[in-house]
Amino acid sequence: MDTQIINIGNRIVNQYLLRFNNGIIIIDTSYPGYFNSFAKKFKALGFSKDEIKFIVLTHAHDDHAGFLNELLDFCDAPVILHEKAVERLKRGQNVFEGGCSTRLAYTFCLLMKLFGKKHLFPKLDKPERYIILQDNPEVLKQHGFPVELIELPGHTADSIGLILDNKIFCGDAAMNGFPSQAKHTIWIENIEMFQQSWNKIIETGVEMVYPSHGKPFPTQEFLEQKDFMKGRKLIPLKE
Numbered sequence: 001m002d003t004q005i006i007n008i009g010n011r012i013v014n015q016y017l018l019r020f021n022n023g024i025i026i027i028d029t030s031y032p033g034y035f036n037s038f039a040k041k042f043k044a045l046g047f048s049k050d051e052i053k054f055i056v057l058t059h060a061h062d063d064h065a066g067f068l069n070e071l072l073d074f075c076d077a078p079v080i081l082h083e084k085a086v087e088r089l090k091r092g093q094n095v096f097e098g099g100c101s102t103r104l105a106y107t108f109c110l111l112m113k114l115f116g117k118k119h120l121f122p123k124l125d126k127p128e129r130y131i132i133l134q135d136n137p138e139v140l141k142q143h144g145f146p147v148e149l150i151e152l153p154g155h156t157a158d159s160i161g162l163i164l165d166n167k168i169f170c171g172d173a174a175m176n177g178f179p180s181q182a183k184h185t186i187w188i189e190n191i192e193m194f195q196q197s198w199n200k201i202i203e204t205g206v207e208m209v210y211p212s213h214g215k216p217f218p219t220q221e222f223l224e225q226k227d228f229m230k231g232r233k234l235i236p237l238k239e
Contacts, residue, residue, distance in 0.1 A: 003164065005210075008041050010034070013063045014212050016169055017042075022144050023053035026071070027162060027169050028064040028212060032121050035067035039074065054131075054140065055079040056149070058171025058212065059156040060088035062121040069122045072129055080131045080139065080149065082158035092123035095156065098189035099234030105186035106235040108179040113237065133160055152201070154194025155185045166207040167216075173197050174222070176214025182228035183211075183221055191229050198226050 009015035009030055015038065016027040024047065030038065042049075052075040058064055059082070068079065068089075081089075088095060100106035131139055133149055140147040148163040152173040161170040172185045173194070180186055188194045201209070202222055210216045 005164075005167075006045065008038060008045075010037070012213070014210070014214075016210065017045075017047075018147075018164065019047070019051070020145055024051045025054045025056060025140070025145065025147065025162075026052060026077075027056045028058055028171070029055070029066055029068045029071050031063050031066040033066070035070040035074075038067065038071070049075040052077045053143065054145075056160070056162055056169075057081040057085060058152075058161060058169075059159040060085040060091075061094050061156065061172070062119045064171065064212065065089060065124065066121050069124050069126075072124075072126060078129050078131050080133060080160075082151065082160050083132045083134050084158035086127070086130065086132075088156075088158060089124040092121055094119035095189070096237065097157075098187065098191075099236040101184050101186055101188050101229065101232070101234065102181050103235065104179050104181060106237065108186060109237050150200065150204070152197040154188060154190055154192075154197045156189050157193075159197070161201075163204060163206060166205075167210055168201055168204065168206045168208070168219075169210045170201065171212050173201065174209055174211045176209075176211050176217050180213070182225040183209075183217070184225070184228055185213075188229075188234055191232070191234060195226070195229060198222060202226070 004019040006017040018025040150161045152159045152161045155172040175185045
């Protein structure tokens with residue numbers, strides 16, 4: 001059976017399920033409150049929770065770690081994450097270092113703030129279920145999954161991605177759709193690191209980018225937009 005790539009998310013955020021002969025890898029867990037929707041879709045696909053072998057957390061934001069605690073209760077799989085994600089999960093709220101990438105992004109973030117969006121998610125502290133990427137970067141390959149893990153800091157300090165064949169699942173290292181511009185995510189903690197991660201993605205030679213927001217797109221579009229942030233300054237948004 002070829003690897004199945006299933007987007008089990010919603011219109012706002014993608015949640016990818018990768019199904020191999022030897023089990024399932026789930027990437028991220030959307031916003032808080034969406035676990036029941038996930039479980040319903042998962043059951044409708046005919047999968048068993050015992051098939052879930054690993055969860056990969058691309059970074060500790062509310063739209064990626066939203067129901068991670070419930071998913072960990074649902075199955076026995078460990079979660080692979082960046083070492084810097086551990087404290088962020090304990091915090092239970094997005095970190096507001098850095099700023100918005102564009103004026104459009106700033107306006108969007110400001111509107112969310114005015115409507116009371118605080119980017120909270122259930123606090124999580126389950127080190128017994130964690131596999132720290134830096135401690136074991138080859139863990140997926142060791143368990144028979146033809147997948148490479150990669151650090152992609154910039155959007156956040158704890159951002160990671162996953163490479164499968166000629167595809168990269170990059171979390172928020174890129175976005176494809178409103179309110180992003182030029183495939184750049186709306187929030188960046190560190191511009192230099194963000195640009196380095198884009199170069200790293202290009203250097204991998206992958207052909208398709210699967211972002212957490214928006215449709216997949218060819219890596220060629222990275223080449224066309226990679227200098228978008230040069231000379232720009234981030235626009236801070238107070239907590």
